[in-house]
Amino acid sequence: MAKKEITIYDIAKQLNISPTTVSRGLNDHPAINIKTKTKIMDLAKELDYRSNKFASNLRKQSTNTIGVIVPKLDSMFMSSVISGIEKIANNAGYNLIISQSFESEEKEKNNAVTMFNSRVDGLIVSLSNQTKDFNHFKTFIKKGVPLILFDRIAEDLPSTKVIIDNFKAGYTATKHLIEQGCKNILHITSDLNRNVYKDRFEGYKKALLDHEISYKPELFITNDLSESAIIDCFKNDVLKRKTLPDGIFITSDFAAALAITTLKQAGIRVPEDIAIIGFNNDLICKVTEPTISTINYPGKEMGESVARILVNHLKGNGDLGITNTVVLNTDLVIRKSSLKKNKNKT
């Protein structure tokens, strides 16, 4: 199959010098004569030589590789994050190994083992919703491999964390609806096992409390926010209720878009009858009718931020302690789906 590989020994032999010199020449070592270097480089190019990273890594005990484990790759948010990570990591000379846990603790564990054996220099993780045990990550910490969690984190895992203030975001979104005159705000969200959704939920409750609206369990729904789940939840539950909510805070823009579509089909006006606010600020928000108000969650910046912290740490410029938490800003993006008042706003 593959033809014979050229090694530094082949180059050394042809040039009648030692492999040591070849290695140094290739790595631009200062002690090597410039003419020798040129000879080495030239021959290397001519022979299509490629350095064997495994031999090199084995000897140097470092891999220049960063591992990434996320629940799923196929969402706009996650692909933005990954894109941001890749950009920074690649510029800093790191390779990226990426895998998905598909929301399964089992798979996450397997992926972690692989990353561990691949000896990634650092690991970036967004947790699966199912994960309750963290031993597969503690192994990294034990060995001194830096671990960074983002978005879906676990408080009690001693690692750097990059998150948004989900509580505040939930609070802000809910408060906005309240300010639009909503009294019966339905909150649709996902698995409370993880910080993201739980904190938003807490923010939602706090906003109600602060505005003297009592929390009603029937105005709280969790599901996986998939297309079928959302449609089912509206058609078989929400729309059949005798009193409809007058506002909905739903933690996904796509789900919000589906909600709008479903409600409109049922003859309900958005935002007049029901005001809606989503989450993430996905592109989709701009093209629905009405456009969707949402919380801007900057995925790409989060990815870049995560990667930058890790790279700095790996290069030894890390001022960050290992258990620091970085909180990125989110903003309320007001569009039409939530505007019961001030109809003239953007």
Add this chain to the structure above:
Amino acid sequence: MAKKEITIYDIAKQLNISPTTVSRGLNDHPAINIKTKTKIMDLAKELDYRSNKFASNLRKQSTNTIGVIVPKLDSMFMSSVISGIEKIANNAGYNLIISQSFESEEKEKNNAVTMFNSRVDGLIVSLSNQTKDFNHFKTFIKKGVPLILFDRIAEDLPSTKVIIDNFKAGYTATKHLIEQGCKNILHITSDLNRNVYKDRFEGYKKALLDHEISYKPELFITNDLSESAIIDCFKNDVLKRKTLPDGIFITSDFAAALAITTLKQAGIRVPEDIAIIGFNNDLICKVTEPTISTINYPGKEMGESVARILVNHLKGNGDLGITNTVVLNTDLVIRKSSLKKNKNKT
């Protein structure tokens, strides 16, 4: 930093057996006594042993790693593809190294070199629009590393290719608009340098020809299909024309969605005044008003297909010759944005 690593030698010493036996035991070699195996496994676990992939790869001359280079990660289509690749590759025991070319030939070249030095067992690529020279890929072919191109390919690169029939898709989309009564069909697409957009354009022209509609250059626009480009193209060009088109075939669903929004703002009805068809069958199609007719381009299946072909090839079960081309099916998905007639259809 990192604590001392446990090696098979440490295990061997503690168990008073040879490293050979430890290695075999860890790899479940049939010649090793089951009791010995158990002893080895137990101690390995107890000591937090992890296999050194570099030593192993170095000796075995294979990496169990697949490289992926794509123009950009942050689109729904691409993240679906990647998700599909990861799923298959991971199940087959391969790691994935991913990088982005950001549509730059330069970056693509650098990424290829890195992948080459990382000795990926196989390489999966969707070309950047800018790429005109393919020497950085020929290196792989020379060394016998399987190369698979998908979506954005180059005809003259001898590798396996996984694509859709872009010509047919373009033809189908255009024909559908014609059948809806459109006579002046605007085609908005991206860089003709690559097969994808060029073939769709050819399909568009052929459909016109077959229906005795002459091709008019002013009804053909290329740009990068970004939000700003689309909005600009409508506000400063299309909407200012004295005769508006009565149909638009635009090769991106998001762009189609923006087009609809912009047209509606200008008081033009979709599909009554202008019928629109997009491309990809993104989630977004279902939540706009009207919903968007499109060509279904199955990203996830494409990713799975690509990975499956490569994995089979690597495992030696590849029946596929190295220059075969796999063409995946696409279908016309009719929603509301294109329906001038039969308004009662889905």
Add this chain to the structure above:
DNA sequence: TTATTTTATGCAATCGGTTGCAAACAATCA
């Protein structure tokens, strides 16, 4: 011309598994 730096190169050990071949031992058959 001899002693001292400076510059350039090489020796040999090392990183940690893997594997062909041989050997030790136990089990089965005549």
Add this chain to the structure above:
DNA sequence: TGATTGTTTGCAACCGATTGCATAAAATAA
């Protein structure tokens, strides 16, 4: 009991680059 087969294990070479230390060669100083 001796011969044959099968089961386990170990020896030692190997994969290819890196690096501390030593040395040769050239340049400079004395």
